Amino acid sequence: METITDVETLRKRIGSWRRAGEKIGFVPTMGNLHEGHLALVEVAGNRCDRSVVSIFVNPMQFGEGEDYTSYPRTLEQDQGKLEQAGVDLLFAPSATTIYPQGNQAQTRVEVPEISDILCGASRPGHFVGVSTVVCKLFNYVQPDIAVFGEKDYQQLMVIRRMVADLAIPVEILGLPTVREADGLAKSSRNSYLSADERKQAPQLFEILKKTAELLRGGERNYGLLEENGLDLLRSAGFRPDYFTIRQAQDLTTPARDEQNLVILAAAYMGTTRLIDNLNAA
Numbered sequence: 001m002e003t004i005t006d007v008e009t010l011r012k013r014i015g016s017w018r019r020a021g022e023k024i025g026f027v028p029t030m031g032n033l034h035e036g037h038l039a040l041v042e043v044a045g046n047r048c049d050r051s052v053v054s055i056f057v058n059p060m061q062f063g064e065g066e067d068y069t070s071y072p073r074t075l076e077q078d079q080g081k082l083e084q085a086g087v088d089l090l091f092a093p094s095a096t097t098i099y100p101q102g103n104q105a106q107t108r109v110e111v112p113e114i115s116d117i118l119c120g121a122s123r124p125g126h127f128v129g130v131s132t133v134v135c136k137l138f139n140y141v142q143p144d145i146a147v148f149g150e151k152d153y154q155q156l157m158v159i160r161r162m163v164a165d166l167a168i169p170v171e172i173l174g175l176p177t178v179r180e181a182d183g184l185a186k187s188s189r190n191s192y193l194s195a196d197e198r199k200q201a202p203q204l205f206e207i208l209k210k211t212a213e214l215l216r217g218g219e220r221n222y223g224l225l226e227e228n229g230l231d232l233l234r235s236a237g238f239r240p241d242y243f244t245i246r247q248a249q250d251l252t253t254p255a256r257d258e259q260n261l262v263i264l265a266a267a268y269m270g271t272t273r274l275i276d277n278l279n280a281a
């Protein structure tokens, strides 16, 4: 596997594959890779002739006081994992490569409405940072397929909308969340949890599952289910940010008879903000 840090070499390498008629699969990441990322990498490799992964901790998607500086950076271990997974190319640019004028001066890509709700309401500017960097990465790599995890469900919706609105010629694949044995969604941020917090953290998924069961059983008082979810989170030691039931295809408020529902939650365990979701179709 080759690691490339500059755009010119990246374009040359990928251009030669493309001219040879090869199909390019791409997985954008912020590194600190776990089984969740590796599942995305495997699908990109199986579906395409060449697989490209990017590792870039994107300053533009972190708000003030968030964990940009402390976000785990483990490039060497990540390279080993990607090598083993049979990845062809790792793109690991610096912040000045991606934002030569600084990220404040960067032209932005904003997907309206869906970027401002849920995680976007609690983390203003976050999804503008995500859609801007993903759009740039798509322009550098020009992949045929890009693979994302459904754990970041809202992010996946934002990216799908951006690709549709800007007519970016890439197929977006969303893959199911990979979980620990006790149900906690795999996330780089799980490493922030203390031993006690880690024991409590799987309750987030348990509460999502309970709510999904009630929905499948025919309960349609969404407000009550959301209040109940928030109470259960508090009793389990979380400080909830939101717990909500939405239409799975666009995250709008569902009608009573809506069948394709997703339950989404964000909650703090200590100082760690965890997110998870579950489809209740």
Ligand code: PAF
Binding pocket: 028, 029, 030, 031, 056, 058, 061, 130, 133, 134, 152, 155
């Ligand atoms: O999900 C992530 O790791 C990031 O938000 C992404 C998509 C790589 C953009 O920085």
